[in-house]
Amino acid sequence: xxxxxxxxxxxxxxxxxxxxxxxxxxxxxxxxxxxxxxxxxxxxxxxxxxxxxxxxxxxxxxxxxxxxxxxxxxxxxxxxxxxxxxxxxxxxxxxxxxxxxxxxxxxxxxxxxxxxxxxxxxxxxxxxxxxxxxxxxxxxxxxxxxxxxxxxxxxxxxxxxxxxxxxxxxxxxxxxxxxxxxxxxxxxxxxxxxxxxxxxxxxxxxxxxxxxxxxxxxxxxxxxxxxxxxxxxxxxxxxxxxxxxxxxxxxxxxxxxxxxxxxxxxxxxxxxxxxxxxxxxxxxxxxxxxxxxxxxxxxxxxxxxxxxxxxxxxxxxxxxxxxxxxxxxxxxxxxxxxxxxxxxxxxxxxxxxxxxxxxxxxxxxxxxxxxxxxxxxxxxxxxxxxx
Ligand SMILES: Cc1cc2nc3c(=O)[nH]c(=O)nc-3n(C[C@H](O)[C@H](O)[C@H](O)COP(=O)(O)OP(=O)(O)OC[C@H]3O[C@@H](n4cnc5c(N)ncnc54)[C@H](O)[C@@H]3O)c2cc1C
Numbered sequence: 001x002x003x004x005x006x007x008x009x010x011x012x013x014x015x016x017x018x019x020x021x022x023x024x025x026x027x028x029x030x031x032x033x034x035x036x037x038x039x040x041x042x043x044x045x046x047x048x049x050x051x052x053x054x055x056x057x058x059x060x061x062x063x064x065x066x067x068x069x070x071x072x073x074x075x076x077x078x079x080x081x082x083x084x085x086x087x088x089x090x091x092x093x094x095x096x097x098x099x100x101x102x103x104x105x106x107x108x109x110x111x112x113x114x115x116x117x118x119x120x121x122x123x124x125x126x127x128x129x130x131x132x133x134x135x136x137x138x139x140x141x142x143x144x145x146x147x148x149x150x151x152x153x154x155x156x157x158x159x160x161x162x163x164x165x166x167x168x169x170x171x172x173x174x175x176x177x178x179x180x181x182x183x184x185x186x187x188x189x190x191x192x193x194x195x196x197x198x199x200x201x202x203x204x205x206x207x208x209x210x211x212x213x214x215x216x217x218x219x220x221x222x223x224x225x226x227x228x229x230x231x232x233x234x235x236x237x238x239x240x241x242x243x244x245x246x247x248x249x250x251x252x253x254x255x256x257x258x259x260x261x262x263x264x265x266x267x268x269x270x271x272x273x274x275x276x277x278x279x280x281x282x283x284x285x286x287x288x289x290x291x292x293x294x295x296x297x298x299x300x301x302x303x304x305x306x307x308x309x310x311x312x313x314x315x316x317x318x319x320x321x322x323x324x325x326x327x328x329x330x331x332x333x334x335x336x337x338x339x340x341x342x343x344x345x346x347x348x349x350x351x352x353x354x355x356x357x358x359x360x361x362x363x364x365x366x367x368x369x370x371x372x373x374x375x376x377x378x379x380x381x382x383x384x385x386x387x
Contacts, residue, residue: 009077016084019057023050024088028346031090035203036343041091044165048120051095061096061118065103068118070096075301079246083294086250089346089353091204095120099170100239101184101232104224113168113186125166127157127210128233134159135366137233142212144173144183149219151175151185153193153212159360163208164197170236171212172229182229186221187212201352240361241314242304245297245321248357251350252290252325255332258347259283262336273335282331293317293324303385311370312380319367322357329354 005013031041042050054060062078064070073081085093098117102124105114116122133139142155153173160169168188175183187193192215195208224232260283263274273279296317303310329350333340340347358364374380381387 005080009080012073012077013080013084015057016059016081017087019054019059020084020088020092023053024090024092027090028088032343032346032349035349041204044123047092048095050092051120054094055096059094062094063100064096064098064118068115070118075242075304076298079242079297079301082243082246083250083253083297086247087254089251089349099124099126099236101170101223101236104184104232105186106220108220109186109223122167123162123165125160125162125169125208126236127160127163127169128172128237129157129159131156131158131209135363138180140172140174140182142171142173144175144185144217146219147216150216151183151219151222153185153187153215153217155212157210157212159198159207160195160210161205161207161360163210164195164206166195169193169210170223171210172233175226175229180230181227182233183226184223184229184232185217186223187215187217191215191217200356202356203349203353237361238311238314241318242297242300242310244357244361245293245317245324246301248321248325248354249290249294249297251354252286252293252328255328255347255350256283256286256290259286259332259335266337279335282335286328286331289324290328293321296320299384308385312374313384315362315367315370315374318362319364319371322354323364325354326358 027042034041051060059071059081061068061070062073062081064072066072081094096118098114102114102117113122113124117124128137128140130140130142132141142153142157144151144153146152151173153171155173157163157169157171160166163169166189168186171185171187172182173185175181189195192213194211194213196211197206197208200206223229260274263279263283264272266273274283296313300310300313300317303313329347333347333351336345336347339345342348362370375382
């Protein structure tokens with residue numbers, strides 16, 4: 001058993017770390033200032049400029065196939081890079097990416113949606129959740145019916161990330177007699193859907209509610225097959241389940257570094273607080289949970305690279321990683337005392353931002369449901385691939 005990184009993995013990880021440290025971390029102070037005044041952390045043009053700079057470092061299209069100019073990195077390497085990005089609260093991501101299911105695009109859709117998205121010229125959003133259907137996605141009601149050469153879409157979506165900024169939406173709509181008979185559509189904003197931002201605890205990537213009031217969509221804008229929307233939606237959701245814990249590991253590592261530095265320098269009652277057992281135990285617990293989450297995320301990514309089904313390890317890693325980062329950020333805030341609660345440091349922002357990780361792309365409860373069902377029905381063995 002080898003728990004080490006290959007030379008290539010280490011090189012790419014270190015280069016990403018150098019990029020984040022040199023180019024992204026210095027933006028944190030300005031980001032905090034903008035948060036206090038309600039401005040966006042990174043405007044779209046600033047994000048694109050930073051992504052072009054990352055491209056010069058070699059980071060472009062982590063998950064994008066080489067045929068589209070991407071790196072097509074193995075999942076383990078992608079996991080390592082998401083951890084590097086998680087170290088900073090600046091909402092930066094490498095460019096050259098598109099939603100995994102957009103590769104189902106036809107030739108015409110490729111030119112109109114996939115390629116401009118990879119280039120960063122167009123922004124899409126993925127719209128599945130509805131006011132009455134979140135965890136229970138089989139309850140979606142946004143309907144699509146044929147009318148001549150078009151489809152007509154009527155209904156609501158909600159909590160859609162990038163929904164207020166996106167140029168187009170990948171919409172999962174009921175196209176048959178049951179919710180599971182769903183189809184994915186590529187729907188341009190100019191076709192007539194409207195959006196309304198939803199204020200949340202987090203400051204960035206405010207989600208939006210989308211309204212489709214008899215929006216006409218050409219039949220050529222069906223993504224994949226008619227009736228194939230359910231399978232595409234599940235594929236989209238499962239991908240995020242190793243990205244989230246990988247990023248969570250980076251955030252927790254950065255917080256733990258900050259907590260240790262503060263514990264060693266903050267003096268109370270004549271001694272650094274790091275000499276008190278109460279503080280030491282918070283640091284120890286954070287380290288243990290951080291390491292556990294790291295290996296769960298990497299094991300999930302490794303499973304993907306083996307071409308094996310990853311639903312179970314993804315649910316385990318997502319559940320644990322999301323909880324872990326919430327606990328580590330909370331302990332870090334506690335170790336910083338009053339300073340931790342201020343907006344001069346990124347800790348309180350992280351405290352609000354990481355909370356959503358226990359909700360989106362499958363709540364804690366849904367992950368527990370998947371994990372226990374797999375075991376109770378014998379779909380998975382205790383001990384996984386080592387069993
Ligand atoms: C910031 C943000 C961004 C998002 N981005 C997107 C996006 O881009 N695209 C998209 O489609 N969706 C998006 N979502 C939606 C997200 O996926 C849903 O909010 C999530 O799946 C939960 O659904 P819900 O909010 O309807 O909660 P509900 O399903 O109503 O659940 C409420 C509570 O009940 C629990 N619960 C539900 N059923 C059961 C059960 N059977 N047993 C035990 N407990 C249960 C849940 O775990 C939860 O605690 C986003 C949400 C947020 C907050």
